[in-house]
Amino acid sequence: MDDRRATPRTVLPAASVRAASVDIYAPQWRNFIFVAPFLFFFTTLLLVPLFWGMWLSFHKADTFSSGNFVGFGNYVRLFHDKVFLQSVWNTFYFVLLTVPTLALIGLFLALCLNRRTRTAAVLRTLFFSSSVLSVTIVTLIWRIVFIPNVGLLSTIYGWFGATAPAFISDPSLAMIGIAIATVWWCIGLPMMLFLSALQQIPQDIYEAAALDNANRWQTLRSITLPSIKRTFVLVVIVQIVLQFQLFGQAWLMTRGGPNNLTKPIVLYIYDTAFRRWDLGMGAAASEVLFILILMAAMVQYLVTRNKAGQA
Amino acid sequence: MKMKKVLFAAVSAGVLMLASPSFAATELTVQRFFGACDADFGTNTDVAKAVGECGIITSLINKFNADNPDVHVSVSTVEWPGYDQLTAQFASGEAPDIVTIHESALSDYQSKGLLMPLDDLLKSVGVTPDAFTDAARNGATKDGKIYGLPIDSWTMLYHINMDLFKQAGLVNADGTPILPKSPEELLAQAEQFKQKTGKPYFVQNLANETALYTRNLYTYLFQQNSDFFADPKHVKLNTPEAKKIVEMYKAIFDKGYTTKDLDYGGAINAFLAGGGGVQLNGTWVVGDNNAQSETKGTALNKGGYAVYPYPQLFAGAHAQYADGHTWAVSQKDRTPEQIAAIGKFLKFFADHDFDWSRTGHLPAYKAIIASDAFKALPHRNTIAAVADLGRPLPSAVQRQFAIQDIVGEEMSAAITGQKDVDAALADMESRVNELLANI
Structure with a gap:
């Protein structure tokens, strides 16, 4: 042998x-x-x-x-449940709201703060600092901002004699309110990933570009962005996996309301399994979420494998 | 010599450790909602000085610990209503000894054999169910046995800012507020209120709320004699009676007769700041509101504070939705000392139910309702009627908190215009029935 x-x-x-x-x-x-x-x-x-x-x-x-x-009984009930279908849509909507925003703002911040000045170092720390807070603190802060009549937003609008948008209770704004809190909370990680990617781009390429009289825009488009493409994909996929698991912000800010418009899949699972004691159906909903996240993870695997093959 | 000293110290320590259990107080774990207020009442044992639900319950437990050195109660406070934690605690075998449970939620736990029947224990400490009010006894009795020591009956009330009512011209000659007698009158008076004061008639916490909507619906279904839970396993909510109620609240919302985006805390603050005429809130804020009305410079001090049961708007039964709080005891193996300690705790609360009734809740004991001390408490002459008016859902209805969420969500959707009223009622009915069919 x-x-x-x-x-x-x-x-x-x-x-x-x-x-x-x-x-x-x-x-x-x-x-x-x-x-x-x-x-x-x-x-x-x-x-x-x-x-x-x-x-x-x-x-x-x-x-x-x-x-x-009961065989597939729980799954059949699940796909006949309007609230579950709503929660699947809510989750995708939330991912759609947050992931591109996190990737773009994270990239923008990284580009702005990728320098060796003291101000940049302080700002990097500042932007990352929200990431260390727990979800409870984050939602508390944003509730203080959004709360009607006495909240920060209401006070500011009040100075101009206007009424603040009801980010916690307006059906069309509630999810956006949660997305704002989430982006504020999660922006640190994408920014740091982009910063580390930016710092790995060899300086001599930029020097060569400078010798060729390339302007800032050309340098960004032809050197910086192509060099951090893989990090961009990584950030997007990591964030998709993370944001699919939305729970704390929705539970603490809106309780999934108004009328389930901010109820994500995880909150649906919690509600079904632990508040209604319907553990079988909660488990079925968890399996659906598992498959959705598995798909996102597979995409990440395929994308990174192809990139590795090209390199 | 040194060795001797060390040996002596070791032996003494050993003896102390062995001896201490016989002197140790019996430990009881108590879990409750009603909020946390340790900063104000953490060490207070003078119950008469305490105000509000949290202040009174904290002081009562402090007093129990002080009066009973052989028992030590450690309290964990959970966010209202705390059933998610409690369920998880039961599932993992870590349930507290004594826990606050609503009468409406008792059957969920009792039906699974998780609660201890209390008849014998209560009898052993001299508390007999015939002392309870009918509402309290019915609420705490499941399958013929008592599963929780009732401490109150509660319901929703009209908390009224009399200053604004005077401005709106909604005051009788004897100084009492003019309250509506039909949905049409309610809308007319709300319009008059809005015209005269520029403020909404109602202060409601409608932001992501379910309980308030549901209690309003149940109350006015009772008043129309709608037997919507004739079968505890099947609800009938897609009915003309329910539609009338939802349309009434929708009109109130659409015409701006209510605050709209406030959460619970925001609604309380708005009412105390004079933001509207009537706050729809429970018996539990009567004490706090009354204290405010006696404080100079407050909105409620200006023209006074009054509190009434929900007005009778329909021609049916004189009734309104009510529930009650109980102390329930988890089912587990216990020593006779532990059982005796639990008995002491329950007896203490039965004996101090008058103190608890200062919150605004109605007492769970006939003798206290009939007592002069209770009648002398502010506003009890107007709200004592709730003892007869109060009506819970049939006790066999399970998952009442989950049902409350569904009913509240759909009502909110209909009232705020997210959904058509008929569609919301149809969804409400089918969702509740789907839940009940799968218990």
Whole structure:
């Protein structure tokens, strides 16, 4: 089976003692110990719940008991539920609102702050600082801004005798309000990823461009943007995966209202499984979300693999 | 010598550790809503000094701990109504010993065998169900047994800014407010109010709200004798009676007779600042509002504060939606000391129900309702009628909080114009029935 070991043994019998002890590629079961802790937690915290969730989604189960097998019954109910379909649309709408904004503003900030001045360093810290806050603090801050009559926005509009838009309760504005809070909260990571990508572009390309009399716009379009293309794709896909999981902001700012217009899939799952105790249907909705996120992750895998192939 | 000292210290420590359990107080975990106010009442044991739900319950538990050195109650406060946590706690076997549960939510937990029947325990400490008011006893009884110690009955009320009512000319000769007797009168009076004061008649918390809408609907369905939960497993809400109510509230919304974008806290602040005539809120703010009306310089001090049950707008039963709070006890293995400690705690709350009724809630005990001390509390002459008017949903209806969310969402959609009234009522009915069919 192992040809490499067999060949020297026949040609050079004297070396066989040494050769037998040097194969570092041979499987050694004691190496398993190094990955065992990871495998243990991976299995117990990810694999088991994953398959348990799938099993639950085919059962009529509540929080305190798992009942009869219902086949695809929960899925059928799910796709007949207007609120679920609304929550799927809400999630896509939210991703559509936030991901391009995060990518573009993140890129813009990175381009502006990619310099070695003290002001840039301070601003980088400042823009990143919101990312360290918990969702509770973020939503509290934005509620103070948006709250009618006494909120910051109302006060500012009040100076001009105008009425502030009702970002928390207006059906057409509520999701935009949540998106604004989310962009403010999450802008740090895309900015940092773009900054690190920008700093990896070799300086000599810019010097060559300067020698060719390229203006700023040409440099940006022909050098900077093509060089950070992969980071751009990474930022977009990471953000899609993250924003698909919207929960805290919607729960704390609007409770999914008005009339479910800001209820994302995760909040639907929470509502169904833990507030109505309909665990089977909640599990079915989780599987749908799992497939959606899996698709986004597969796209990331395919895109990055192709790029690697080209390079 | 040194060794001797160390040995002596070690033995003493060991003896202390062994001995301490026999002196230790019995630990009870209590979980409640009603908010947190430790900054104001964290150490207060003088219940008479406390005001509001949070102040009174915090002070009562402090007093219990002070009066009973053999029992120690540790409290965890949850955001109202706290059932998501409680359900998760039950599911993971970590439920608190004693917990606040609405009468409307008792059957969810009782039907799963998660709560302890309290008849024998209450009897052992001298609390008998015949002392409860009918509303409290019915609310706390499931399948013939008591599953929670009722501490009050509550309902929604008309909290009135009398200064603005006077400006609007909506005051009788005897100084009482003029309240409507039909939907048409309500709209006419609201219009008159708006014309005269420039302010909305109602201060409502409509921003992402469900409970208020639902309670309004239930109340006026009762007043039209609509038996919408004749079958606890199947609701009938797509009815002409429900449509009348939704259309009435829609007219109030469309014509600007109500505040629109306020959340719960915002609505309270707006009412206290004189932002409208009538705030639709529960019995629990009577104490706070009355305290405001006695404070110089406030909007409620200007012309006074009055509070009434919902007016009778329809020709049917004299009724309005009501519920109650109880202390329920989780089902688990306990030592006789722990059970005795729970009995003491429940008895303490039964004995101090008058203090709790200062919040504005109606007492759960007949003797307290009949007492002079209760009658002497401000505004009780106008709201005591709720003891007879109050009506809950049938106790066999499960998931009442989840139903409340659905009803409230659809009503909100219809009233704010997101949905056609008929479509909203049809969706409301089918969504509730889908939920009930899958319990």
